[in-house]
Amino acid sequence: MPVISTPLEFNEDDLYVDLEGIFGQSLFLKCEGFNFAGSIKLKAATEMVEIAEREGRLSPDSVLVESSSGNLGVALSMIAASRGYRFLCVTDSRCNLATRMMMEALGSQVHVISEPDPVGGFLGARIDHVRALCVSDDRHVWLNQYANPGNALAHYRRTAPDIARQFPDLDVLFVGAGTTGTLMGCARYFREWHRPVRIVAVDSEGSVTFGGAPGRRMIPGLGTSRRPPLLDESYVDDVVRVAEADTVRSCHRLARHGFLFGGSTGTVVTGAMAWLARQEEQELTGVAIAPDLGERYLETIYQTNWVQDLYGETVLDSQTLTTSSQAA
CATH class of the missing domain: 3.40.50.1100 (Rossmann fold)
Incomplete structure (x- = not known):
């Protein structure tokens, strides 16, 4: 029985959801929302x-x-x-x-x-x-999370080793790109690992993190309007950009199976599924990082009027995702 004195002492690091039964692709989702702050x-x-x-x-x-x-x-x-x-x-x-x-x-x-x-x-x-x-x-x-080396160091020291311990045969890791702290910390760790791991960054359409013109982004978390100082693209093998409508569809699809995740997670899952769909290898071991849970999105992503006002009245009528994978 865990007994703690401060909220920082509790964080569930080893919970994964197998998404194959929901999306038809083998992918393990690392759940990072089970702590008193509710996110990675x-x-x-x-x-x-x-x-x-x-x-x-x-x-x-x-x-x-x-x-x-x-x-x-x-x-x-x-x-x-x-x-x-x-x-x-x-x-x-x-x-x-x-x-x-x-x-x-x-x-x-x-x-x-x-x-x-x-x-x-x-x-x-x-x-x-x-x-x-x-x-x-x-x-x-x-503290300046956008340029602070500690942002990436936290994931080099904790997140990536946790994944490596649970998945010694890991082939590909999907990480959402916001400040790119999680992305860079994990990418640097697996660059030094005993076997090659492909690092796929998942970004939001309208973000300028990996180039391109800025566009409207209404779901907070991933994407930026200026290039993050922490980013080193040499550590990234592929980039997938996800339309926000697809983020919403993935979140609702997960919720229909009892998993209420946040917008960043919906984006990462969408990007991972798009990337996996174009791979010829059939037995890839893949992990995606789910930054948070969905309770904070009840008035946005999970509110029908909000969704329809922004993305159209038929956005939830189909579960077909329009996002396609593209190389960095």
Whole structure:
């Protein structure tokens, strides 16, 4: 029986869902949402805070500040509450209401950016606001998840070794691309492993992470409006870009089988299935990382009016996915 004193002490690392019965392709989904922050972002948040503490950048009067579309904000809210820091999250209007309320329930302050920067989009506007806060008051400490090596280090040290231990014959790993911390940490680990593992990055259509023109993105989590500083494409074998309508369809398909996952997971699963469908090998061992669960998306992805207003009234009438795999 686990008994803990702080919320950081609990994280379920070894839960996988076999998706073959749902999607018809063999794929194991690593579930990262079973901790008190509800997502994989707890690992990166913990690593970045502990590095800042070791470097002496945090003091009792410090105010942690970070730009986040949601999940990292919740993770930092939890850590701040546990360790006695104040935390201010700068998010934007796409952040789910449940996520904002969770951060506030944990005692954090949330600032919502309502207008995107003409060039940098919502992300650029959020980062500009964070920088202005840090200039105005030196008590603010910006961890900067977009460039902080601790973001990737957390997954090099924890996520990738967990997968390697459970799947010694792993052939391909599917990782969603947001800040690319999870992607880079896992990719670097498996580059050094005893056998080659193909790393497939899954991105949202409209994201500029791997090039291309920016476009509308309404589901928070994956995708960026500027290239992430952490990204090194030499570690990535393939990229799959996923239409948000397909993300919604995959989430609903999983839910119809009793698995309520978040938007990032729907995107990763869609991309993985598209990539696997074009492979000639029939016996690939594949793992996809599911960053979070679906409770925070009940008012968006799982709300019929929201979905139909954005993606059309017939978006859920078919379970056929339109996303196709493409090389990086």
